[in-house]
Amino acid sequence: MGKAKGDVLQGTLDLLILKTLDAGPMHGYGIASRIEQVSEELLRVEEGSLYPALHRIQQTGWIRAQWKHSENGRPAKFYRLTAAGRKQLQSEEERWRKLTRGVSKILRFA
């Protein structure tokens, strides 16, 4: 399985998940759909690695999971951002902005 165009860059998946959950609790399918929708299909989440990522982030305590009924009535596992997660999101966003600013400067002037 080759890397499809638009797959999420290694290491940025965490940031995208945290940012998406900032809007409110959501299940894995919702997170994937929302990332694609908001990025206007520019980004595609590799689904095979979405769930391991969710479970890993859960271990760090940035998100919590809970079984709830989804929009269509089926029970789904909803993830929710914790206070620590919110803090982590801020620093990740900051880091990302610095990185992109740096990279784009180089692209412009180098």
Added chain:
Amino acid sequence: MSWIQRLAASLRSQKLEQDLDKELAFHLDMRIREKIAAGAAPDDARRDVLRRFGSVDRAKEACREQSTLAWLSAFRQDLRYAARNLRKNRAFTAAAAACLAIGIGANTVVFSFVNAFLFQAVPAGVVRVAPASGGPLSYAEFQDWQRLNQVFDRTFAYAPGELFTIGRGVESQQVLGETVLGDYFRTLAVVPAAGRLLDASDEHQPLAVISHQLWRSRFHSDPAIAGQILWIDRQPFVIAGVAPAAFHGMMAPWTTDIWATAALHRDRFADRNMGWLTAGAHLKSGIAPHQAAAAMNSLTAELKRQHPNPQPSAPDPIVVDRPGLSTSPVWQVFVVMSALLMAVVAIVYLIACANVAGLLIARAAARRREIFIRLSLGVSRGRLVRQLLTESLLLGVLGAAAGAALAFIAGDALAALFPKSIGHGLPFQHTIDLRVLAWTLTLAVASVLFAGLLPSLRASRQNLAAPGRTPRLRQLLIVAQVAASVLVLATAGVFVRGFQKALALNPGFDSTHLLTVDLNLSDLHYSRPQAQDFYRKVRDAVAALPGVESVALADVLPLGNRREVRIPQIGTVATAAVDADYFRTMGIPLLRGRAPDGDEASLAVVNQALADRQPTDELLHRQVVGVVPNAPQWSLAESPRPFFYQIATQFDQPIAALAIRTAGPPVNFAAKVTQTIQRLNPELPPIAAQTGEQRLRMWLEPQRAAALLLGTLGLAALALAITGLYALLAQLLVQRTPEIAVRVALGAPRRKVIALLLRQSAIPVAAGTATGIAASAIVAHVLAAGIGAIGELDAVTLVAIVALLTTVGAAATSIPAYRALRIDPASALRSE
């Protein structure tokens, strides 16, 4: 898959697995619906979705690893890292593990003794029912209680501490037995290991229950043991079953081997005044002990009216309390000593932990660079602490393994130390079972907390800027260690002084040149005239031996069996029947009056304590002719109790003792005397002769054992503390070598360098000694309250301890000091 993953897989709960399945299924379903809504055929939709998702199994495996293996794999990593580190620093590992092995081993071995008895739980609602004086009950009294009481639903009575001869001829052996009546086993909730146990309906059958130990040693754990015949005191009994290994009977800490019905004691049933039983019962639900006591008191009052005693006796109310069912004379001492030893080994353990903590702190200082690099590479503090704690855990497990092995070896040596001869060689139970191993493991894990936590927390706060400053924490640890070892040593000193005092105690008779022989004619089944005749022959034959100065007969000797009678208006009084030659033979001086002559009957000699109560001749049914000084009768530690000798001209009971005054050392006569007696009747079971000194010494054995044991533990504690001190000084010297080198190079006198080290060692040792002595004064006080005056914390002990501490403290300082003197400034500075 490695073993650890398989382990994790087996541990992983079904719930988590189901959750994972459901979560992924939901995702795939939603995707399929989305495709179908967009117009795809269901089959195509499913295929597309699965292709896009990739391997579902791999995703699941990745999820599992994230959630459950996260800590496990980290732990595995930590373990590997810790093992590598410990292997690399062999000396450190060996020192730390040895400290823990001593600490944990000492705990394990003491616990293996205490375990067997302190946890022999008495079920809730079981009480002891006894007169306040502690006197025994007669069979008829117990029968009435059993029949008439309204407050108990089960009752039982027991007479522990009987010596039974089991088997016949060459196969016979003496064991500790107990007569049981009523619902003994059921009330105590004992379940059989084989066959069945005795209950109230068995009372008149010749039935017996054997101990697990006897079952194993004599019957090779024969599963068909029930129904076999066992000869007890030359009477056939049927074995009903086997008691469980954990049940030891009512002579704990000695282990009873036979529980028999009262079939051997039918001759005692009729006599209402013959007390020989102790009673216990289970309270009916809703009845409190004090209510039961009130009911029992009105019952005994009613019984007294029905069976008036011609001799009025002092009121003796019934007391109902939680047992203490053991009637062993050493039980109280055993409990206090167990508590003391547990406390002492706990201290030794803490000292060992403090040592390991000290070693870890020292090593953390040596690993500062490594730890700092790891921290700056982004390892989180929590992770680093966890890693260092894993090292402590590994050390703890190593120490526990070595400690358990140590305990296994030391257990038998320790069992041999315990006073055997008081109980006629009765064994103390000690086994390393699951409970003991659980305790050992608990200590290993606790050592992580005690020894590892502080050093690893400190280590994780390392920064390169702080150089080797005076390790104040380690100094404090050494103060505590020295104090604790002084405490243990001083406690040992109390016992040593008590032992010396007991040695010097006047037993009331002249133990030199004295030989004693205990005779038991039970197996011969003599009639009374036959017994009389036999004793006379024994006395004459022994008296005729060359070198024998005088011979006397008595039914009990001091520090031997107990005999008591109830005397109206005075109460229970200890007594012995002796012949007229007794006082001369035993070397007992008379304070007043005269020694009786050979053929006078109905005379008595009283001790000072009884004389003070001014008994009339009528009360004793004898004419009092003499008074002897107070002397210990049952044990060396007792306070004076009223006592009188009944002067007898004839002995006809199956049990008696011979006292022999010899011209030379009595031990030379032992063989000759026993042979002479044995020749009079070859059927007599083997008899043993003891010298007066041996008789005294067996009563000193508990003190001797305690002094030896505590002394050993005290020295182990001191050795650990001093090792800690030495390690501190050595480390300090290493840290300061460059500084010292500079000072010396600049011309500082070397004695200043030595003074620096001396200060480091003298201050904690002095502070620790002072604290330890203050604490031991308190402990000595508490001990005196617990088991009576064993000894005292006197100046001799204190001076000895201070001298010892000063010596070993100086020795621990001298090696680092010598090294400091030899520091060569040039090479020391070059190596920096």
